[in-house]
Every structure is written in structure tokens, then in C-alpha cells.
Amino acid sequence: xxxxxxxxxxxxxxxxxxxxxxxxxxxxxxxxxxxxxxxxxxxxxxxxxxxxxxxxxxxxxxxxxxxxxxxxxxxxxxxxxxxxxxxxxxxxxxxxxxxxxxxxxxxxxxxxxxxxxxxxxxxxxxxxxxxxxxxxxxxxxxxxxxxxxxxxxxxxxxxxxxxxxxxxxxxxxxxxxxxxxxxxxxxxxxxxxxxxxxxxxxxxxxxxxxxxxxxxxxxxxxxxxxxxxxxxxxxxxxxxxxxxxxxxxxxxxxxxxxxxxxxxxxxxxxxxxxxxxxxxxxxxxxxxxxxxxxxxxxxxxxxxxxxxxxxxxxxxxxxxxxxxxxxxxxxxxxxxxxxxxxxx
Amino acid sequence: xxxxxxxxxxxxxxxxxxxxxxxxxxxxxxxxxxxxxxxxxxxxxxxxxxxxxxxxxxxxxxxxxxxxxxxxxxxxxxxxxxxxxxxxxxxxxxxxxxxxxxxxxxxxxxxxxxxxxxxxxxxxxxxxxxxxxxxxxxxxxxxxxxxxxxxxxxxxxxxxxxxxxxxxxxxxxxxxxxxxxxxxxxxxxxxxxxxxxxxxxxxxxxxxxxxxxxxxxxxxxxxxxxxxxxxxxxxxxxxxxxxxxxxxxxxxxxxxxxxxxxxxxxxxxxxxxxxxxxxxxxxxxxxxxxxxxxxxxxxxxxxxxxxxxxxxxxxxxxxxxxxxxxxxxxxxxxxxxxxxx
Numbered sequence: 001x002x003x004x005x006x007x008x009x010x011x012x013x014x015x016x017x018x019x020x021x022x023x024x025x026x027x028x029x030x031x032x033x034x035x036x037x038x039x040x041x042x043x044x045x046x047x048x049x050x051x052x053x054x055x056x057x058x059x060x061x062x063x064x065x066x067x068x069x070x071x072x073x074x075x076x077x078x079x080x081x082x083x084x085x086x087x088x089x090x091x092x093x094x095x096x097x098x099x100x101x102x103x104x105x106x107x108x109x110x111x112x113x114x115x116x117x118x119x120x121x122x123x124x125x126x127x128x129x130x131x132x133x134x135x136x137x138x139x140x141x142x143x144x145x146x147x148x149x150x151x152x153x154x155x156x157x158x159x160x161x162x163x164x165x166x167x168x169x170x171x172x173x174x175x176x177x178x179x180x181x182x183x184x185x186x187x188x189x190x191x192x193x194x195x196x197x198x199x200x201x202x203x204x205x206x207x208x209x210x211x212x213x214x215x216x217x218x219x220x221x222x223x224x225x226x227x228x229x230x231x232x233x234x235x236x237x238x239x240x241x242x243x244x245x246x247x248x249x250x251x252x253x254x255x256x257x258x259x260x261x262x263x264x265x266x267x268x269x270x271x272x273x274x275x276x277x278x279x280x281x282x283x284x285x286x287x288x289x290x291x292x293x294x295x296x297x298x299x300x301x302x303x304x305x306x307x308x309x310x311x312x313x314x315x316x317x318x319x320x321x322x323x324x325x326x327x328x329x330x331x332x333x334x335x336x337x338x339x340x341x342x343x344x
Numbered sequence: 345x346x347x348x349x350x351x352x353x354x355x356x357x358x359x360x361x362x363x364x365x366x367x368x369x370x371x372x373x374x375x376x377x378x379x380x381x382x383x384x385x386x387x388x389x390x391x392x393x394x395x396x397x398x399x400x401x402x403x404x405x406x407x408x409x410x411x412x413x414x415x416x417x418x419x420x421x422x423x424x425x426x427x428x429x430x431x432x433x434x435x436x437x438x439x440x441x442x443x444x445x446x447x448x449x450x451x452x453x454x455x456x457x458x459x460x461x462x463x464x465x466x467x468x469x470x471x472x473x474x475x476x477x478x479x480x481x482x483x484x485x486x487x488x489x490x491x492x493x494x495x496x497x498x499x500x501x502x503x504x505x506x507x508x509x510x511x512x513x514x515x516x517x518x519x520x521x522x523x524x525x526x527x528x529x530x531x532x533x534x535x536x537x538x539x540x541x542x543x544x545x546x547x548x549x550x551x552x553x554x555x556x557x558x559x560x561x562x563x564x565x566x567x568x569x570x571x572x573x574x575x576x577x578x579x580x581x582x583x584x585x586x587x588x589x590x591x592x593x594x595x596x597x598x599x600x601x602x603x604x605x606x607x608x609x610x611x612x613x614x615x616x617x618x619x620x621x622x623x624x625x626x627x628x629x630x631x632x633x634x635x636x637x638x639x640x641x642x643x644x645x646x647x648x649x650x651x652x653x654x655x656x657x658x659x660x661x662x663x664x665x666x667x668x669x670x671x672x673x674x675x676x677x678x679x680x681x682x683x684x685x
Contacts (some may be wrong), residue, residue: 064559090464092546093555100456106463225379256560293560
């Protein structure tokens with residue numbers, strides 16, 4: 001499972017994206033309905049894979065993080081190719097950029113976080129999870145790389161102390177900020193009394209050390225820096241709220257899925273195979289990060305894969321996030337959680 | 345001479361070395377933490393590693409591709425549009441507000457639209473670069489075309505220069521310095537936008553490499569800053585190339601002339617004269633020389649040559665204080681030449 005902090009960016013941008021996509025479709029150019037006829041690196045996805053040696057070119061947009069190990073492995077080990085897929089990878093900064101590229105027809109598969117998935121569907125843009133990235137949220141705390149930390153000297157020892165404090169989050173209106181509000185409310189703190197500040201992960205340790213924020217939802221490998229400065233772990237929001245939850249996935253547009261069920265099916269099978277292999281061969285899979293993220297091999301092997309390696313989607317957790325988003329006014333209505341997931 | 349040429353370069357290198365030394369010193373002293381910002385030597389070493397593989401060079405090539413295509417499209421469109429707008433008073437007054445409006449839109453705001461239209465492709469990159477370059481350059485071209493010196497304009501009118509000839513011999517030389525400056529700035533803007541589209545949108549190139557390294561965490565920070573340094577170096581090289589090109593293309597313009605080589609004092613235009621062949625003007629500077637020839641040699645800028653009549657801007661140094669072309673201040677009239685201003 002991609003750590004939730006990573007998993008949860010750009011919910012606001014998703015709205016803009018949905019509007020832009022709708023507007024473009026309305027203009028008649030209808031890129032959304034295209035099945036890979038764009039000019040990107042992976043064109044020709046429309047030709048159906050027959051499984052008898054025919055190879056289908058598809059393009060996948062991903063956000064580069066250590067939790068992409070299973071995804072990289074599916075590519076590097078030839079699992080995708082075994083399933084008749086020639087996958088081109090495009091690194092992008094956020095799920096919103098990935099979804100926009102999918103709407104243009106140049107990408108057929110992409111990384112998405114559950115809040116963005118919900119947001120897009122609630123705005124009428126049909127996208128569905130077709131496979132996990134590397135499984136679901138882990139239940140073992142040692143595997144969960146997303147933590148809420150308090151700065152040294154902040155006086156914060158529990159969620160109750162968050163009232164009136166500055167809390168750093170990678171993105172506002174994300175799963176991280178949502179989790180902080182939900183946890184605060186459960187602890188009896190007025191969520192609106194917390195000052196939520198958007199700060200990129202790499203800058204969080206400095207912001208904590210300098211006292212600009214008193215707490216932060218931070219992820220590995222930046223957590224280690226913060227803890228080295230004397231910050232303490234208050235809780236693990238994803239463990240508290242969404243154990244075994246589906247917080248991210250690889251998705252495709254509804255129109256693409258209905259036009260190319262065989263390709264989507266092969267993609268799902270390939271990813272499930274890679275994740276299953278990852279569960280028993282973590283050290284092998286982590287080595288793909290050296291090339292994929294341009295890391296020294298020693299650093300790549302030290303990465304923590306934040307996952308339970310389960311490839312079954314957790315519909316209940318998606319419904320729970322929908323309810324939380326509704327409660328805090330991020331969305332007004334959302335389709336049934338089961339409709340956001342594709343199953344063969 | 346050699347020392348004079350070398351000295352500014354030595355100064356620049358000295359400042360660069362001092363800045364790099366300060367960077368390394370701050371890292372070594374622990375003021376900058378290595379897990380937040382790598383030291384100069386770490387970054388240089390990472391840059392060397394990247395440069396010794398194909399990664400840096402292919403990323404640079406991809407970035408330059410989007411930059412060049414986008415800049416070419418945006419600049420061509422801006423030159424045509426800007427000229428047409430500026431030549432028509434009504435058009436200029438009507439659309440300048442709209443252009444200023446579009447100029448203020450940050451490209452990052454329309455990036456999602458670019459992604460929806462073209463995806464993370466080269467087309468998306470150069471389309472957004474062209475958009476970003478177009479608006480400021482259109483305004484610069486408008487100002488250039490409209491900045492025509494009233495004296496030159498009136499001279500051209502007196503000489504009955506019209507149509508294409510007026511455009512080529514009067515308007516283009518007048519607007520050229522504005523356009524050149526605009527292009528130089530546009531080239532820098534294009535590079536910034538190009539890298540942003542890669543960093544945020546997912547196009548391939550230097551921006552994509554920065555994103556990958558940033559997301560990989562502190563261990564990859566030296567690589568991230570190596571690519572940021574590479575982007576900076578690329579920017580310096582492109583700006584330098586444009587400055588050199590400008591110097592060659594506009595060698596006749598006073599902003600580009602190296603006056604000290606030709607004249608004992610700094611060139612300052614003080615007079616415009618219409619010269620006929622055989623004009624005895626420059627005798628003061630070149631005794632005995634055939635006047636017209638000498639003048640042409642001394643005055644590189646001929647605004648127009650029409651039917652043997654030359655309109656020239658005269659530098660102060662060639663003006664004959666003894667009754668030739670006098671300084672504008674005392675209104676002395678030249679013999680054989682008509683002083684216009």
C-alpha cells in the first residue's frame with residue numbers, strides 16, 4: 001500500500017481536472033472515449049490482446065515512490081509482457097496529472113489515490129480501480145510508513161493536544177488532512193481549531209525543527225530525519241482509521257474498460273501476479289527501485305514496502321473515506337463504493 | 345588587450361568559485377544539513393555520475409526539444425500578431441487589454457487543460473511553452489513597432505517611404521532591439537516553462553529527472569540538485585547564445601556597437617542628416633578623404649538609402665565643429681547636408 005500521505009494528494013486539483021475533462025469532451029473532441037489513439041509513447045492500445053503472441057502497447061502514468069516496487073517488478077521481470085502487454089511508463093508529479101493524461105487518451109492506466117478517485121466520480125468522470133499498486137494498507141505498524149509526529153518541545157503527547165497547533169500536511173483536502181480531522185474529532189478536539197498547513201514532505205523535518213509547525217503527517221524516508229531531530233510519533237493515522245484499507249490503486253477510465261475488457265483483465269492478472277511474488281520476495285522486488293527511482297542499491301534495499309500484499313479491494317474502506325469526505329464538506333455526494341472498482 | 349578581455353571572465357570565475365566555496369563551507373560547518381541540502385562536492389559528484397551516463401544528455405536533449413519547438417512556434421506567432429496589431433491603432437487599443445490579461449495567466453494554472461488535451465507528451469510541452477512565450481513577446485513586438493522615433497518616422501514620410509519598403513527599412517530596424525530583448529527573455533521563460541511541464545505534467549526531460557530524484561528521498565538529493573544545476577547551466581548557455589546572436593544581428597544598433605574602437609569618445613547620436621553624394625561633411629575627422637565614402641565608413645548606421653540620398657545618424661565624434669554638422673544644441677547647419685534634427 002502506498003503510504004497514505006503519498007496516497008492522498010490533490011483532491012482540489014481533481015475538481016479542476018474533472019471540469020476540464022468534461023469541457024473537452026463537450027467540445028466534441030472526445031478524448032475521454034479514445035482508447036489509446038493518442039500520440040504518446042504507448043499508442044495503439046485499441047488493438048485487443050488475443051493472448052496468442054499479440055502484444056498490446058499501453059501507457060501507464062505513475063507517481064514515483066518506493067511503493068512502486070511491485071509495479072516496477074511487473075515491468076522489469078517481464079510479467080506484463082507475458083500477459084501480452086507492452087507497457088510504457090510515464091513519471092508524473094501527482095494523480096491529477098495522471099488522470100488528466102488518461103482523459104487525453106495518451107495514457108490508459110494510471111496511479112490514483114482514493115480521495116481523487118472519489119472526487120472524480122462524484123463530478124461525473126468515470127474512473128475505476130483495476131488493480132492495487134502493491135496491495136492494501138498494512139496492519140503491521142512497522143510496515144506503515146505514514147506517521148503523525150510531534151516536534152520536540154511542542155508539548156504534544158496525544159491527539160488531544162493538537163488544538164490550536166500548526167500541523168503540516170502534504171496537501172490540504174487530502175486523506176492526510178482528512179485523517180487528522182477525523183482523529184481529532186474522535187479525541188474530542190474541535191477539528192477547525194487545528195491550523196493545517198500544506199508543506200512538501202522534504203521540507204517537513206526542517207519546519208518541525210524550526211518550530212514553524214508543531215506536528216506533521218510525514219512519510220518515509222523523511223520520517224527518519226524528523227525523528228533524528230527529536231520528533232516523536234503520536235500515531236499512525238492510516239492504521240487507526242483504515243487498516244487493510246484501499247487508499248490507492250491503479251485505475252483506468254470507465255470508457256476504456258468497457259471497450260477493452262481483455263486488456264484490463266490481463267493488466268489485473270499481471271499486477272496480481274507481481275504483488276503475490278512481492279509478498280514472498282521483498283528483497284528481490286526492492287532492487288527494482290534502484291533503477292526505477294535512480295537510487296543507490298544499498299538505499300533501495302532499505303526501503304520499506306508499506307503494504308499487506310492483499311490484492312482484494314477493500315470496498316468498506318472506500319465507503320468510509322467517502323463518508324468522511326462528505327462529513328467535512330469535500331464532496332456533497334458520491335456513488336456507491338463498489339462502483340468505483342472494476343472486477344473481472 | 346588580452347588582459348582587458350580576460351579580466352571580466354576572471355572576475356566571474358572568481359565569484360563563481362567563491363559561491364561554490366561558501367556552499368561547501370556552509371555544508372562542512374553543519375549550517376546546511378546534508379539530509380536537507382547536499383554539499384557542493386556531493387552535488388558535483390552526482391552531476392559527474394549523471395554526465396558520464398546517457399541519462400543527463402538524453403534528458404537535456406528532450407528538454408531542448410520542447411524548448412526549441414515551443415519557442416519557435418510562440419515567437420513566430422507573436423512576431424506576426426504583434427506587428428499586425430501595432431500597425432493598426434484601432435486593433436492595438438482594442439486587444440492590448442486582452443493580451444495583458446492572458447500574459448498574467450501562469451502556465452501552471454492551465455497545465456491540467458494541456459494534459460487533458462495532449463497528455464504527458466512532447467506536444468503538451470511545446471504547446472504550453474508556445475503559450476507562455478507568445479503573450480509577453482506579442483506585447484514586446486507591439487511596443488517595438490510602435491516605438492518608432494518620430495524623427496525617423498517623419499523622415500521616412502518626407503522621403504515617401506511606403507509599404508513593404510517602409511516596413512523593411514524603417515520599422516524592422518526600429519523594432520529589432522525590442523524584439524531581440526523580448527526573444528532573449530522569452531528563451532529563458534520557455535526553458536522555465538518547459539521544465540515545469542516536465543516536473544508537474546510528466547513530460548520527459550530534466551524536470552522529470554528532478555521529480556524522480558525528489559520523490560526518492562534524501563539519498564537522491566545530490567542527484568536532484570545535480571539536475572537543478574544542469575538546468576541552470578543550460579539556462580546560462582542559452583541566454584549567452586541569444587546575447588551573442590543579438591550582437592551579430594544588431595551590430596549596427598547603438599546598444600551593440602563597441603564605440604571605443606571606432607571613436608575616441610563614447611558614441612552619442614546628436615544629429616540626423618540627409619546626405620547627398622559629394623557631401624563635404626566628415627573633413628574634420630578624415631582630412632582629404634572623399635567625404636561620402638569616409639562618412640559611410642565612419643557612420644555604420646544608415647537609416648535609409650533612397651535614390652542616392654542617404655539618411656544617417658551622426659555620432660558626435662564625426663561632427664565637424666567648424667561648420668560641418670554641428671551639435672544639435674547650437675543648431676549649426678552642415679554644408680552640403682540637410683540637418684533634420
